[in-house]
Amino acid sequence: MNRAAPIAGSYRDPAGGVHRLGDRILRTVADDHDADFNAALRTGLLDRFADEGRIVAFEPLTDAPQSLGLTGASRVFEHPRLPFISHPYEWSFEALRAAALHHLDLHLSAMEGGLTLSDATAYNVQFIGTDPIFIDLLSFRPYREEEIWAGYRQFCEQFLNPLVLCAATGLMPNAWYRGRIEGIATADLARLLPWRARLSRRILLHVVAHAALESAAPDAARSKQTATAGLPRASFLNMLRDLRAWIAKLQPRKGRSLWSDYTTTCSYSDEEQAAKKAEVAAFAAAVKPKMLWDIGCNTGEYSLLALKSGAAYAIGWDGDARAVDAAFRAAQAEGARLTPLVGDLANPSPSQGWGQAERVGMQERSDADAALALAVVHHLLFGANVPLPQAVGWIVGLAPRGLIEFVPPTDVQVRGMVARRNGVHHAYDRECFVAALTETARIERSTVIGPSGRELFWYDRSR
Numbered sequence: 001m002n003r004a005a006p007i008a009g010s011y012r013d014p015a016g017g018v019h020r021l022g023d024r025i026l027r028t029v030a031d032d033h034d035a036d037f038n039a040a041l042r043t044g045l046l047d048r049f050a051d052e053g054r055i056v057a058f059e060p061l062t063d064a065p066q067s068l069g070l071t072g073a074s075r076v077f078e079h080p081r082l083p084f085i086s087h088p089y090e091w092s093f094e095a096l097r098a099a100a101l102h103h104l105d106l107h108l109s110a111m112e113g114g115l116t117l118s119d120a121t122a123y124n125v126q127f128i129g130t131d132p133i134f135i136d137l138l139s140f141r142p143y144r145e146e147e148i149w150a151g152y153r154q155f156c157e158q159f160l161n162p163l164v165l166c167a168a169t170g171l172m173p174n175a176w177y178r179g180r181i182e183g184i185a186t187a188d189l190a191r192l193l194p195w196r197a198r199l200s201r202r203i204l205l206h207v208v209a210h211a212a213l214e215s216a217a218p219d220a221a222r223s224k225q226t227a228t229a230g231l232p233r234a235s236f237l238n239m240l241r242d243l244r245a246w247i248a249k250l251q252p253r254k255g256r257s258l259w260s261d262y263t264t265t266c267s268y269s270d271e272e273q274a275a276k277k278a279e280v281a282a283f284a285a286a287v288k289p290k291m292l293w294d295i296g297c298n299t300g301e302y303s304l305l306a307l308k309s310g311a312a313y314a315i316g317w318d319g320d321a322r323a324v325d326a327a328f329r330a331a332q333a334e335g336a337r338l339t340p341l342v343g344d345l346a347n348p349s350p351s352q353g354w355g356q357a358e359r360v361g362m363q364e365r366s367d368a369d370a371a372l373a374l375a376v377v378h379h380l381l382f383g384a385n386v387p388l389p390q391a392v393g394w395i396v397g398l399a400p401r402g403l404i405e406f407v408p409p410t411d412v413q414v415r416g417m418v419a420r421r422n423g424v425h426h427a428y429d430r431e432c433f434v435a436a437l438t439e440t441a442r443i444e445r446s447t448v449i450g451p452s453g454r455e456l457f458w459y460d461r462s463r
Contacts, residue, residue, distance in 0.1 A: 003069030008357040009123065015138035021068065025081055027058065027137060028065060028073035036141040045113045046140060054106055055134040056080070056126075077137065083291065083313050083337075087359050088122040088158060089177035090341040090349060092324040093166050093252045094332075099125040100159035102132035104244040111237060116143040120151030122158035122183070127339045129313075130332040146230035149239065153214075156206060157183030160243070163250050164207065165189055168197040170253035172321040174342045181353055187211040202246050252325070272450035276405075277305055279447050279456045280372065283403045284309035289370035293317065293398055295345065296376030300327030303338050306372065315368070316340035317348075345376065346384035363398065371399035375454075378407045378428070382417040387426050392436040400462035406433045408453040430455070 004019035004026050011017070015033035019026045029037050040046060049055040058077040065073040088096060102125060107117050117139045124136040149155075161184040162173035169192065176184060190211035197203055231239075268276065284292070284306035290313065294303040297316030307314055316338060318324050327340035343349060348362035373395045380391040395404060407414055409428055434457075437443060441461035448455045 008355060009353065009359060011354065011358075013136070013138060015118070016073065019068075019070065023081065025079045026061070026068070026070075027077045027079060028070050029075050029077075029138065031072055031074045033138065034074040037138060039142045040115055040140040043113045043115060045110060045115055046137060049106065049109070049134075053131070053133065054102070054109075055137065056082070058137055079135075082126050082133070082135070083128060084315055084339060085126060085360070085365065086339065086341055087178075087181075087349065088125075088162075088183075089174050089181065090343060091174075092321050092328055092340065092342055093163065093172075094325045094328040095127065095130070095340075096122070096159065097163055097247060097250060098130065098328075099127075099132045100155075100163065100247050101244060102134065103155070103159065104240055104247070106134055108237065108240050108244070110140060111143060111233075111240070114143055115140050116147070118150060120149075120155035120158070129335070129337040129339060130328055143233075146232060147236075148231045149236060153186075154183075155243075156186055156210065159183075160206060160247070161186060161189045163247060164197075164203065165192065166252045167250045168193055168203075168253065172342075174321060175344075178349065178352075181359060187214060202242070206243075252322070268452070268454075269450060272452060272454065275447070275449040276374070276454075276456065277302070279449065280305050280374075280403065281309040283370075283372075283458060284311045286310075287370045287401055288312070289368070289399075289401070291315070291368045291370075293366065293368040293371045295371055295373045295395055295398065296379065297327055297340055297372075298323050300330050300338060300340055302372055302374055303327070303340070304330060304334060304336055307336050307338060311370070312337065314338045317343040317345065317362070319344045319346075346380060346386060366398050368399040369401065371395060371402035371404075373402060373404040374456075375405050375407055375413075377404065377433070378414050378417065381426055381428055382414065382421060385426070388428055388432055389436040389439060392433070393440050396437070396440045396459060396461055401460050402458075404437065404457050404459060406430060406455045406457065408455075411452055411454065 002021060004021040007018045007020055014030065016028045016030045019028065050057045056079050058079055061076045061078055063076065065076050068076065070076060099122060103120065110116060118141050119139055124134055124139060125132050126135050162177055165171055165173050165184060173184060186207055190207050193203065193207065198208055280302050288310040292306055292311040292314040294314055294316040297303050297318045300316055303314045303316045314337065316327055321342045324340045324342050331338040331340060343362055351357060351361040351364055353359045377391050380386040381388055408430065437457060437459055441459040444458040444460050446455055446457045
């Protein structure tokens, strides 16, 4: 008998769970949540949202839950597999804002039909390209008159506070968010905000006063207060609308970005850039990857080119959150199937959370069949002191085929990086690079793209 296995991160939801059965994704509805879920279904909103692409599609199964090894469930639905599962701490400001607005818009639409959302976790939103999609059917339940917003604290910690931190201070929240996967606590944010930011009515209400209330009322007392508190429907809707208007206007405070203008300041000549683009296009056309990972994607220029040339979908990774913001905007403008994510390549997202399995790490999520690694290896060497064989081996391990760039030690960018270091601790030249690459893959071809000596290598470890 085929038995479905639970997906680790779904244990938190008392209303049901998400399971994997081979390549299929199943969602169960718990027996004691069946009445609320039936009421939500009867409104027709869930079907409409799915048809509009605002929530993930769902198809009821005729199989009895017990036949799939699923106990305590009243029914089972099947979801289509999403291209990739990302985590909110990997999103740039643009992506987090888009996800927050999607959540609020969905909640407002649900309220129009008599439903509400029982929680407000950012992990309930995923991306297809740059389009957010809500993935938790069981968050919808009937609205009860004068109930408070049960997900308000969660919305603040996982959506609002990281955005406000970036907008008010210019600090990127990703590392902090990754270290505390529940988001940024309101009390912590309140301590960091400059005094001028506190003059904002919305920050006074949603950060300063919110933090003071949490500090003054212990959890038990707060639970008793909220259980009896009443919030008129009109006030509830006004709160959602006001948050939406505020978040839509938030922008990151100007700050330093190392690489967001790299395409205009790099050391390539026009001829070299043209040659590099031609090689990327040729690679994508030849391989036609269903899933391409662009390691060190910068502003997404080459990811987008690969998508136009034969790749079906792309995930971009870069440690510069502002460069990733630029990639997100570019992909959004083109409607491209590119999801750019923030990731320190020398310290990628680990598997973490409960049992170190709740949020799966970067490498463990790779199902790429091709990778681009353009002008990134020397950054791992001279920026993070990673030995050349390890840097090349890690990249090759992410996908069976790829295009990887060697930047010679004579290049102005490399010379500048070396000059800022106290000596070079690892051998780095073309011979060492080729030896490292052939240790784990076969070189299909190589192309020198100009007088700088930069060289692109096609590799294949699949045969």
